[in-house]
Amino acid sequence: EFCKGVNGLDKVILRESRGSSAEVYLYGAHVTSWKNDHGEELLFLSSKAVFKPPKAIRGGIPICFPQICLLLAIWEEKLIIIRHLNNITTLLFACEFGGLGTLDQHGFARNRLWSIDDDPPPFPTNTLSKAFVDLILKTSEEDSKNWPHSFEYRLRIALGPGGDLMLTSRIRNTNSEGKPFSFTFAYHTYFSVSDISEVRVEGLETLDYLDNLQNKERFTEQGDALTFESEVDKIYLSTPTKIAIIDHEKKRTFVVRKDGLPDAVVWNPWDKKAKAMADFGDDEYKHMLCVEAAAIEKPITLKPGEEWKGRLELSAVPSSYCSGQ
Ligand code: BG6
Numbered sequence: 629e630f631c632k633g634v635n636g637l638d639k640v641i642l643r644e645s646r647g648s649s650a651e652v653y654l655y656g657a658h659v660t661s662w663k664n665d666h667g668e669e670l671l672f673l674s675s676k677a678v679f680k681p682p683k684a685i686r687g688g689i690p691i692c693f694p695q696i697c698l699l700l701a702i703w704e705e706k707l708i709i710i711r712h713l714n715n716i717t718t719l720l721f722a723c724e725f726g727g728l729g730t731l732d733q734h735g736f737a738r739n740r741l742w743s744i745d746d747d748p749p750p751f752p753t754n755t756l757s758k759a760f761v762d763l764i765l766k767t768s769e770e771d772s773k774n775w776p777h778s779f780e781y782r783l784r785i786a787l788g789p790g791g792d793l794m795l796t797s798r799i800r801n802t803n804s805e806g807k808p809f810s811f812t813f814a815y816h817t818y819f820s821v822s823d824i825s826e827v828r829v830e831g832l833e834t835l836d837y838l839d840n841l842q843n844k845e846r847f848t849e850q851g852d853a854l855t856f857e858s859e860v861d862k863i864y865l866s867t868p869t870k871i872a873i874i875d876h877e878k879k880r881t882f883v884v885r886k887d888g889l890p891d892a893v894v895w896n897p898w899d900k901k902a903k904a905m906a907d908f909g910d911d912e913y914k915h916m917l918c919v920e921a922a923a924i925e926k927p928i929t930l931k932p933g934e935e936w937k938g939r940l941e942l943s944a945v946p947s948s949y950c951s952g953q
Pocket of ligand 1: 684697733734816840861862893895920
């Protein structure tokens with residue numbers, strides 16, 4: 629179902645027969661809503677989100693491509709100091725400094741108008757569903773100034789029969805002159821939670837991570853499941869393919885399953901950074917958590933004609949169902 633969303637932007641609504649639904653804006657190929665069959669919203673979308681290009685929509689599932697948090701080591705000190713003051717300005721400055729042009733810290737895919745892909749190549753059977761949309765983004769003249777590569781990015785967004793939300797990305801190097809390219813990637817998913825201090829994340833304990841708040845230094849997570857009592861911005865490396873986000877108050881568990889995406893970013897801005905973001909409510913940090921299926925530590929390299937696939941599957945189940953699994 630096609631319709632107009634906020635500010636007249638085109639969106640697609642997917643509905644599954646048992647009542648679950650999802651909304652996808654063509655701007656950014658951005659999933660802004662995912663509801664279960666009781667009509668409950670499962671993704672966080674800021675009440676201050678700006679639906680106006682070129683700003684990325686705050687919440688839902690931004691697509692980060694061709695880079696996510698790509699910060700070269702020599703920039704680190706400068707970046708961290710200024711990032712606390714102003715995220716975006718700093719990163720643009722840093723990127724210019726490094727000769728990458730003005731590539732946003734999270735790439736350009738989330739700020740581009742995607743098209744409906746009328747003729748997608750066949751998808752594997754496990755991505756088949758009746759409620760889906762295929763979108764496509766290709767190299768534009770504007771983007772090739774900052775990222776001089778030729779690509780085709782196909783994204784299928786589908787709702788499974790049980791209301792699971794599935795995103796399958798296929799990125800192909802379409803360069804005819806034999807030039808490979810590398811990229812990093814993330815599904816920057818904002819989960820809606822009732823109270824961040826009651827949330828636990830399982831699946832990342834004992835793993836190594838890079839701490840974005842400490843010069844991207846490498847640490848090892850100790851002990852039990854993660855809980856939250858202050859700002860967190862970490863890149864967990866080589867994680868299992870399944871991560872669980874347990875919301876005690878809601879008695880709900882989100883299960884993240886990922887394929888082709890070894891890393892996972894965990895982010896909550898907490899109070900100070902929340903206040904510094906114009907498109908984020910001061911107290912909204914209490915009701916969201918980003919757990920982002922990503923490929924960051926080892927960038928993906930594609931030779932001409934090669935294709936990469938990265939898949940995310942999200943389910944929301946009653947907590948009792950998950951215990952002991
Ligand atoms: C996270 C990063 O992925 O995204 C954070 O780890 C960043 O450092 C956050 O602040 C939000 O980024 P943006 O560009 O959407 O404001």
